[in-house]
Amino acid sequence: MSIAIAVRSQVAIGVGRESGLSAADRARLAQLLLERGLEISCRHTSPHEPSPLDIPNAGAADPVALADRIVQASTAAAGATSGLGSSASGGGSTGGAQWKPWFPVIDYSRCTNCMQCLSFCLFEVYGVSADSKIQVQNQSNCKTDCPACSRVCPEVAIMFPKYRHGPINGEEVKSDDVRREAMKVDISALLGGDVYALLRDRSAKAKSRFSKERDDERALKERQNCLIALKRDLDVPAEVLAALPSPEEILAKAEAARARARAVNPNLKV
Amino acid sequence: MSGERPRILYCHCAFAKVVAPEVKTAVLNGLAGADVEFDAVPDLCEMAARGDARLRELATDEPLMIAACYPRAVKWLFAAAGAHLREETVRVWNMRVEPAEAIVAGLTGRAEGAVGTVESPR
Numbered sequence: 001m002s003i004a005i006a007v008r009s010q011v012a013i014g015v016g017r018e019s020g021l022s023a024a025d026r027a028r029l030a031q032l033l034l035e036r037g038l039e040i041s042c043r044h045t046s047p048h049e050p051s052p053l054d055i056p057n058a059g060a061a062d063p064v065a066l067a068d069r070i071v072q073a074s075t076a077a078a079g080a081t082s083g084l085g086s087s088a089s090g091g092g093s094t095g096g097a098q099w100k101p102w103f104p105v106i107d108y109s110r111c112t113n114c115m116q117c118l119s120f121c122l123f124e125v126y127g128v129s130a131d132s133k134i135q136v137q138n139q140s141n142c143k144t145d146c147p148a149c150s151r152v153c154p155e156v157a158i159m160f161p162k163y164r165h166g167p168i169n170g171e172e173v174k175s176d177d178v179r180r181e182a183m184k185v186d187i188s189a190l191l192g193g194d195v196y197a198l199l200r201d202r203s204a205k206a207k208s209r210f211s212k213e214r215d216d217e218r219a220l221k222e223r224q225n226c227l228i229a230l231k232r233d234l235d236v237p238a239e240v241l242a243a244l245p246s247p248e249e250i251l252a253k254a255e256a257a258r259a260r261a262r263a264v265n266p267n268l269k270v
Numbered sequence: 271m272s273g274e275r276p277r278i279l280y281c282h283c284a285f286a287k288v289v290a291p292e293v294k295t296a297v298l299n300g301l302a303g304a305d306v307e308f309d310a311v312p313d314l315c316e317m318a319a320r321g322d323a324r325l326r327e328l329a330t331d332e333p334l335m336i337a338a339c340y341p342r343a344v345k346w347l348f349a350a351a352g353a354h355l356r357e358e359t360v361r362v363w364n365m366r367v368e369p370a371e372a373i374v375a376g377l378t379g380r381a382e383g384a385v386g387t388v389e390s391p392r
Contacts, residue, residue, distance in 0.1 A: 013303050025309055027302035030310055034282035042309035100285045101315035105346045139319040161343040162286040170343025
């Protein structure tokens with residue numbers, strides 16, 4: 001018997017025959033436990049965590065049944081440790097938590113601290129550290145599947161590791177990426193210029209047509225088409241586009257961020 | 271590295287579908303079948319978001335081989351949790367693009383130069 005659960009929900013599994021499980025069953029068990037938010041430690045020696053809870057006759061069970069028993073024991077152990085009863089789903093892990101870990105990760109080797117991401121973000125994900133560096137401070141505020149802030153970063157310094165495409169997903173940045181990003185180096189060019197200008201232009205054209213045609217349905221369709229095009233081009237969720245701040249709001253947010261940074265460091269030139 | 275066997279860390283990327291399930295299964299099977307010691311975590315992103323102290327612990331346990339996603343992302347995920355990976359002692363295998371066989375061979379030391387030549391995450 002060499003399966004044990006530590007109180008922080010790190011499951012220790014013996015390597016090789018020590019576990020009493022075949023390699024395929026060990027792999028399957030590990031997969032099942034990982035998908036339930038538990039950490040795995042495969043070791044030749046006994047579990048290094050103090051006071052592990054043994055699972056008797058582990059080798060006799062099939063991986064699915066064993067995973068169930070381990071999760072139950074882990075939950076009970078976490079509950080006993082925290083005094084929260086059986087609701088805990090695993091020590092430090094969020095096992096079973098609904099939040100998809102979607103948040104920006106800053107590549108500080110590229111970041112120039114321009115604060116455009118902070119200015120742009122609608123959800124207060126970014127903040128400024130005591131030494132006036134841009135930081136991701138409220139990860140769980142981030143809008144799932146929205147990579148908008150990475151698109152306004154002129155240095156291609158913001159990643160979303162769970163995004164589909166590079167370089168936003170963390171793929172190495174190529175010179176073409178930088179050139180492309182340089183085209184939208186100024187947030188005002190993206191928002192005050194491109195997007196808002198596009199919206200205004202389309203709106204003006206639509207108005208012109210509407211004044212002739214007086215067709216409310218067409219007006220609505222035009223706006224929907226505009227938002228669909230923006231959603232497609234920027235890969236930004238529609239609800240985020242619908243809540244885009246005005247250029248004035250963006251400038252106000254940037255100024256507020258600078259004020260916060262100056263309050264922390266009066267000598268800062270931002 | 272100096273011949274020391276690297277610690278192996280596997281990320282299951284449990285909260286998204288960006289790593290092909292068959293690659294994750296093959297890597298886990300390969301590790302289990304090779305009888306090597308390894309650590310596996312449900313999701314490095316989730317740990318980074320929580321600022322999990324385990325990341326700092328893992329980062330200092332060198333040399334380290336990580337099976338996860340893009341090295342640039344992994345490096346800065348650790349950094350986001352205050353854990354700094356030393357480029358000369360860490361090798362990141364990218365399960366989003368590299369074949370499972372190559373990853374397993376690299377992690378288990380069956381690939382030529384896999385142990386003792388740690389590449390920079392960026």
